[in-house]
Amino acid sequence: MFPLFTIFLTFIVVLNITLHRQRRTQEAADKEFWDKELAANNTRRQDIEHLDYITIPEGLIPQTLGTDSEKELAALSAEKLLNLTDQSNTDLKLKYGVANLETLSRYEDNFTRYVALVPIYAAELADSGDRDSAKALLEHAVLNRADSCQVYTRLAGLYCEDGQISRAKELLTRAKALDSISGRIITDKLQQLIDAQP
Secondary structure (H helix, E strand, C coil): CHHHHHHHHHHHHHHHHHHHHHHHHHHHHHHHHHHHHHHHHCCCCCCCCCCCCECCCHHHCCCCCCCHHHHHHHHHCCCCECCCCCCCHHHHHHHHCHHHHHHHHHHHHHHHHHHHHHHHHHHHHHHCCCHHHHHHHHHHHHHCCCCCHHHHHHHHHHHHHCCCHHHHHHHHHHHHCCCCHHHHHHHHHHHHHHHCCC
């Protein structure tokens, strides 16, 4: 009976120490977050004209199909696009000031819409026989760090269908360098696609 009580008591002590340590760690993380958020909310507006804006070259959208995706992409080509997926709102406010957050969010939304539209329009172009324009559009998205599985797999699929396996392998190498949650998924799908080639 006595050893059982000792074991139970030891368990309670260890549990309390662990919970206390976790609580302190969480409190420190919360304090760090709120300190950073406070600093971010007090950051003055910074110049954002020098940022790495993404432009959609005029010739990249042939505008021959008249589809919704073509029209939306053509409209986006007149807008500013920014890939800010690796930065939180707090990070953006710290760097550029809270007054720029709405503008930066709009530019990021433009980029997100661009990434969603590119594989759709590329498929439409490929189906219409304009495979070169489809590939150029997808390549542009890859060059601008669009870590979209649909962008990568559609481009790799076109490469493989056209017998350009070496280009699909180069795309796989580029995908392996992605530092995002979707990077691993993209890499796995591209590897499967390449492995399935004769």
